[in-house]
Every structure is written in C-alpha cells, then in structure tokens.
Amino acid sequence: xNTSVVIAGVKLKNPVMTASGTFGSGxxxxxxVDLNRLGAVVTKGVSLTPWEGNPTPRIAEVYGGMLNAxxxxxxxxxxxxxxxxxxxxxxxxxVIVNVCGKTMEEYIGVVERLADTDVxxxxxxxxxxxxxxxxxxxxxxxxxxxxxxxxxxxxAKQPIIMKLSPNVTDIxxxxxxxxxxxxxxxxxxNTITGMKIDINRRSFVLANRTGGMSGPAVKPVAVRMVxxxxxxxxxxxxxxxxxxxxxxxxxxxxxxxxxxxxxxxxFTDPYATVKVIEGIEKYMTDNNVEDVKELTGCVR
Amino acid sequence: MKIKETATIISxxxxxxxxxxxxxxxxxxxxxxxxxxVSVYSNSDARLLPRPISICEIAGAGDGADTKIPGxxxxxxxxxxxxxxxxxxxxxxxxxxILGPNGNGFLPALREEIRPGTKALLIGGGxxxxxxxxxxxxxxxxxxxxxxYRTGKEMFLTEELERxxxxxxxxxxxxxxxxxxxxxxIEEAGLNADVIFSCGPRPMLRGVxxxxxxxxxxxxVSMEERMACGVGACLGCVxxxxxxxxxxxxxxxxVCVDGPVFEVSEVVL
Ligand SMILES: Cc1cc2nc3c(=O)[nH]c(=O)nc-3n(C[C@H](O)[C@H](O)[C@H](O)COP(=O)(O)OP(=O)(O)OC[C@H]3O[C@@H](n4cnc5c(N)ncnc54)[C@H](O)[C@@H]3O)c2cc1C
Ligand SMILES: Cc1cc2nc3c(=O)[nH]c(=O)nc-3n(C[C@H](O)[C@H](O)[C@H](O)COP(=O)(O)O)c2cc1C
Ligand code: FES
Numbered sequence: 151x152n153t154s155v156v157i158a159g160v161k162l163k164n165p166v167m168t169a170s171g172t173f174g175s176g177x178x179x180x181x182x183v184d185l186n187r188l189g190a191v192v193t194k195g196v197s198l199t200p201w202e203g204n205p206t207p208r209i210a211e212v213y214g215g216m217l218n219a220x221x222x223x224x225x226x227x228x229x230x231x232x233x234x235x236x237x238x239x240x241x242x243x244x245v246i247v248n249v250c251g252k253t254m255e256e257y258i259g260v261v262e263r264l265a266d267t268d269v270x271x272x273x274x275x276x277x278x279x280x281x282x283x284x285x286x287x288x289x290x291x292x293x294x295x296x297x298x299x300x301x302x303x304x305x306a307k308q309p310i311i312m313k314l315s316p317n318v319t320d321i322x323x324x325x326x327x328x329x330x331x332x333x334x335x336x337x338x339x340n341t342i343t344g345m346k347i348d349i350n351r352r353s354f355v356l357a358n359r360t361g362g363m364s365g366p367a368v369k370p371v372a373v374r375m376v377x378x379x380x381x382x383x384x385x386x387x388x389x390x391x392x393x394x395x396x397x398x399x400x401x402x403x404x405x406x407x408x409x410x411x412x413x414x415x416x417f418t419d420p421y422a423t424v425k426v427i428e429g430i431e432k433y434m435t436d437n438n439v440e441d442v443k444e445l446t447g448c449v450r
Numbered sequence: 451m452k453i454k455e456t457a458t459i460i461s462x463x464x465x466x467x468x469x470x471x472x473x474x475x476x477x478x479x480x481x482x483x484x485x486x487x488v489s490v491y492s493n494s495d496a497r498l499l500p501r502p503i504s505i506c507e508i509a510g511a512g513d514g515a516d517t518k519i520p521g522x523x524x525x526x527x528x529x530x531x532x533x534x535x536x537x538x539x540x541x542x543x544x545x546x547x548i549l550g551p552n553g554n555g556f557l558p559a560l561r562e563e564i565r566p567g568t569k570a571l572l573i574g575g576g577x578x579x580x581x582x583x584x585x586x587x588x589x590x591x592x593x594x595x596x597x598x599y600r601t602g603k604e605m606f607l608t609e610e611l612e613r614x615x616x617x618x619x620x621x622x623x624x625x626x627x628x629x630x631x632x633x634x635x636i637e638e639a640g641l642n643a644d645v646i647f648s649c650g651p652r653p654m655l656r657g658v659x660x661x662x663x664x665x666x667x668x669x670x671v672s673m674e675e676r677m678a679c680g681v682g683a684c685l686g687c688v689x690x691x692x693x694x695x696x697x698x699x700x701x702x703x704x705v706c707v708d709g710p711v712f713e714v715s716e717v718v719l
Pocket of ligand 3: 679681682684686687688
C-alpha cells in the first residue's frame with residue numbers, strides 16, 4: 151500500500167498533516183502523538199517580531215465548532231528558529247512553516263530568515279489583518295493576493311503554499327491567481343469569520359468581537375471550496391476544515407485534495423491525526439486501493 | 451506525563467443547588483498534584499472543547515473516608531452551561547473522557563515556602579474553593595482557610611476544609627460568617643500568614659493581590675481562562691503577565707501549562 155504523496159517535489163509519507171495554529175510546533179502534542187507518523191507538521195504562524203495577539207477571551211465554542219481570535223500570537227522568527235525548528239529537526243516528518251505578517255515587507259523578512267533553514271515548505275497565511283491595505287487581508291483582495299504571491303515566490307528558497315481565506319466570493323479565482331503567480335500549492339480553508347453573543351451579558355463572547363470558525367460544522371463548506379479550487383488549478387490543493395475522522399479526510403481527497411490537515415479536532419482528541427491516518431489505511435485495505443493517489447480528485 | 455483516558459464515575463452527588471461532586475477512578479490520580487486540573491470531554495459531538503475542572507481531592511492524600519482508596523480523584527463543579535449540566539446528569543458507573551493532569555499546580559510553590567511551622571492562608575471564592583481542599587490536604591503545615599460563598603444556603607466542602615485547619619467564612623448577604631468578601635473575613639479575624647494561596651473570581655484575586663502585596667506576603671493565585679487545547683499548543687488561554695514571558699516572548703502566559711497557579715506579582719489581575 152502506498153500512502154505517500156508529493157507536493158512541489160517534497161514527499162510526504164502520508165497525506166495527513168496538522169493544521170496551523172492547532173498543534174503548536176508539535177512539542178506539546180508529542181506527549182500523545184508520535185510525530186514521525188505524521189505526513190507533515192505545519193507550525194503555528196510566525197512573524198518577523200513577537201506578536202502579542204488579541205485580548206482574551208480568545209476562544210468560544212459554537213455548535214459543532216469553535217471560534218478563535220488568537221490574533222496570531224507568536225514569539226517571532228528568531229525564537230522560532232532557535233527553539234521550534236531545533237525541536238522539529240529531530241523528527242522524521244516533513245516540516246511546513248506557516249508565515250504571517252502585517253505588511254509585504256514583514257512576510258518577505260520571515261521568508262528570507264527561513265531561507266537557510268532545513269524547513270521543507272512554507273505556508274503563507276494571507277488571512278492576517280493587513281495594516282497597509284486598510285485591515286483587509288491580502289487573501290481577500292485579488293490584486294493584493296497576486297502581488298504577495300509573486301513577491302514571495304521570488305524570495306522563497308522553499309516551495310510556497312498559499313493558504314486561502316474562505317471569506318471571499320470566488321474561491322476558484324483566488325486559487326487561480328495563486329497558481330498564475332507562481333504558487334507551488336494552495337491550502338484551504340482557513341477559518342470562516344463568525345460571531346457569538348452572550349445574551350445574558352448582552353455583549354460579544356470574544357474580546358475581538360469576531361473570530362474564525364472551524365470544526366465539523368464548517369466541513370461541507372470546506373469540501374465545496376476544495377472541490378472548486380481543485381477544478382480551477384493544476385497545482386496541488388491541501389484540504390482542511392472540520393476533519394475529525396478518516397471519512398472526513400477522504401471526502402476532501404476525493405474532492406481533489408492531494409493532502410489534508412487536521413485542525414481543531416486535535417483539541418477534542420490529541421490522537422486525532424494518527425486515527426485519521428490509520429482510518430485512511432484501513433479504507434485502502436478494505437477497498438483494495440493500492441495507492442492513495444488513485445483517490446485524489448476521483449469525484450468530479 | 452499527561453494521559454487521556456476513559457474514567458469511570460464512582461459516585462456523584464449534589465452538594466447544594468447547582469454544585470456537584472464527582473469521584474472518578476482514573477490513573478491520572480497517581481500523578482496528580484493539588485492545584486492541577488483535568489480536561490473533561492463531553493459525550494456530545496456538538497461540544498468539541500474539553501471543560502477544565504480543578505482536581506478537588508486526590509485519594510490517598512487526604513484524611514476523609516472517601517479519600518482512602520487510591521486511584522481516584524474528586525471534581526467539584528458548578529453547572530453553568532450545557533457541558534457541566536451534561537456531567538451533572540451522569541451517575542456511578544458512567545464513563546467520562548478526561549485528560550490530565552494539566553497545569554503546574556501549587557507544588558512548585560510548596561517546595562520553596564513550606565516548613566512544618568509555616569502559617570499558610572488558603573483563600574477560596576465560590577467555585578474556586580474546591581482546589582483548596584486538595585491543597586490543604588497536601589500542605590502539612592499550619593493551615594487556615596477562608597471560604598467565600600454567595601449565601602449561607604449554598605455552602606459546600608466546609609466539612610472537608612475543617613479537617614485541615616480553622617475555617618473562616620464570608621457570604622455576600624451575611625447569612626453565614628462575615629458579611630462581605632473574603633478580605634472582609636480576613637480583616638475581621640485579624641488573620642496573618644507566611645504564605646497565601648487563592649483561587650476564585652477575578653475581583654477576589656485582585657483583593658488578595660492587594661492584601662498580599664501591602665503586607666509583603668508571598669502569594670500564589672490560581673487563574674481561569676477559556677481554553678481550547680488545554681495542553682499549551684493553541685494560545686487560547688493566555689493571561690497578561692507583568693513582564694515578557696520567556697516562552698511566549700510577549701507579556702502573555704499560558705494558563706493551561708504555565709499556570710493555572712502564578713506568583714501573584716507575575717500576572718496582571
Ligand atoms: C484551570 C481551571 C479550573 C477550573 N476548575 C473548575 C472547578 O473546579 N469547578 C468548576 O465548577 N469550574 C471550574 N472551572 C470553570 C469551568 O471550566 C467552566 O465552568 C466550564 O467549562 C463551563 O462549561 P459549560 O459547558 O457548563 O458552560 P458553557 O458556558 O456552555 O461553556 C461554553 C464554553 O466556554 C467555556 N467556559 C465557560 N465558562 C468558563 C470558565 N469559567 N472558565 C473556563 N472556560 C469556561 C467552556 O469550557 C466551553 O468551552 C475551571 C476553569 C479553569 C480554566
Ligand atoms: C486556535 C486556532 C489557531 C489557528 N492559527 C492559525 C495560524 O496561525 N495560521 C493559519 O494559517 N491558520 C490558523 N488556523 C486555521 C487552521 O489552520 C485551519 O485552517 C482551520 O482551523 C480549519 O480547520 P479545522 O476545522 O480542522 O480546525 C487556526 C485555527 C485555530 C482553531
Ligand atoms: S488552552 Fe491551548 S494553550 Fe492553553
């Protein structure tokens with residue numbers, strides 16, 4: 151049985167990775183999960199300097215999902231390279247670093263700092279609030295997305311995955327823009343902007359008022375968007391949004407995802423990633439599937 | 451080392467309106483320390499996130515009849531929403547997924563400060579009272595406890611607390627003990643201490659911080675924040691720190707792993 155997949159020349163031992171921000175850099179979860187089993191570890195978003203993130207409450211549970219407004223708190227690229235990448239070096243898995251920034255220059259700065267590390271790929275989170283373009287994320291504006299994809303592709307030493315926001319009208323267009331400007335892959339979906347109100351306190355539950363929704367409740371939206379993106383581009387698509395079980399992951403793969411990521415399911419079950427991997431293997435055995443790639447995009 | 455496992459409910463009882471006590475059989479008991487908490491998972495797929503609940507007592511570490519059988523922990527919790535209401539409907543023999551032990555607990559502080567004659571003041575407010583029972587049991591020094599309740603009709607764990615030291619009570623409406631807050635009870639009784647431990651609502655912790663700092667008494671508070679992962683990975687549960695934290699490199703500390711217990715001057719209350 152072959153579960154390995156290739157994205158931009160980088161081989162993953164299986165198509166299951168962690169979704170950025172839900173797994174730290176793997177350190178905390180390594181108490182539960184053998185990181186060597188994972189297709190890839192995708193780190194929490196990292197910026198040029200340390201970011202404080204948003205005030206709390208940052209977390210709200212909603213029916214079948216959750217809202218988060220962490221605000222991309224992170225220790226900055228220097229600490230990240232010294233501590234997190236040092237830790238990941240000892241793991242036999244593909245390492246993908248999620249990159250964030252408030253300006254084009256910040257993104258470029260992070261990408262350049264990562265150039266001489268042995269990181270395998272970069273995932274560019276274009277959903278950060280962009281101070282220059284009036285708090286609209288790069289990922290929500292076609293021209294800005296084109297510009298940043300092109301600029302980062304020029305600077306990056308590793309393949310770049312553009313992580314797409316679902317908060318757009320035409321996801322196929324956004325995926326195509328990334329492909330046309332040199333992206334090696336796209337990943338989606340990032341969280342869907344949501345809100346929860348505490349009717350007893352008559353106020354917002356999150357200090358930030360809005361938060362990004364993820365979890366099982368977003369899965370149908372995510373599968374639809376992955377399908378549309380996969381139809382529009384020929385670069386690999388990485389699918390995520392509400393994956394809890396192998397069956398969920400297989401939906402994304404059949405919709406066209408070369409690989410998938412498990413996000414907030416880790417919070418419900420720290421073993422979720424490994425269970426998804428084992429479930430995919432079992433599906434392949436039960437259905438005589440020799441190579442997982444036979445399933446990729448098999449539903450058209 | 452943390453573990454996630456299916457625990458069996460040994461007993462469940464209602465202590466007073468809306469407050470429940472549950473004994474669980476779990477291997478987490480072997481590793482747990484006072485002030486640590488467990489993540490309790492719902493059996494409903496609609497509720498993804500675990501509920502953080504403090505360990506109230508650890509069997510083998512206390513004097514009560516219930517606490518003699520090793521391999522058990524006690525959780526005492528208030529029903530505030532769907533998750534805790536679900537737990538309250540469960541009974542002996544039912545299964546519950548839990549992960550723990552989480553957080554630092556009071557122990558790191560204990561090693562430094564406590565000798566047999568040390569005067570420790572334990573302050574619990576409302577649903578912050580439960581972890582004080584486990585702490586009182588583990589301290590092994592001169593323990594005084596102050597517990598703040600809303601009203602005399604809704605008091606719980608007073609018997610357990612009295613096993614370990616003199617208990618002072620405050621109630622918001624004055625129906626038992628001192629009328630007012632825990633600090634009012636402390637001042638009324640003229641209590642002093644070598645070290646203070648507290649857990650309770652934010653305004654109470656602020657009062658404790660002021661009291662401790664004004665008298666230069668070493669003081670440890672147990673904090674609360676909304677959590678998602680409970681293991682230090684998601685950065686959902688941070689509290690504001692006075693100084694740049696060594697792990698986060700910003701003025702934030704993770705309540706779930708760096709806490710929930712903090713030295714009072716480390717955190718902004
Ligand atoms: C370290 C720690 C220890 C705790 N120990 C205890 C204890 O010993 N006894 C006890 O009764 N309660 C304790 N709490 C509070 C307890 O976690 C919440 O009351 C509980 O999560 C509420 O869940 P719910 O589904 O009933 O409420 P809902 O309001 O329906 O919960 C919705 C979401 O908000 C979260 N949430 C709601 N209130 C709180 C809160 N006060 N703190 C953190 N998350 C919250 C829930 O976990 C859930 O994700 C503790 C909290 C923390 C952080
Ligand atoms: C707490 C939390 C933090 C996140 N942080 C990031 C991040 O730093 N960068 C990023 O690109 N996506 C981040 N995400 C989005 C996830 O990677 C993922 O796209 C999304 O949660 C959908 O997957 P899920 O439903 O499986 O969680 C975060 C999600 C959560 C829940
Ligand atoms: S709850 Fe995730 S870091 Fe504390």
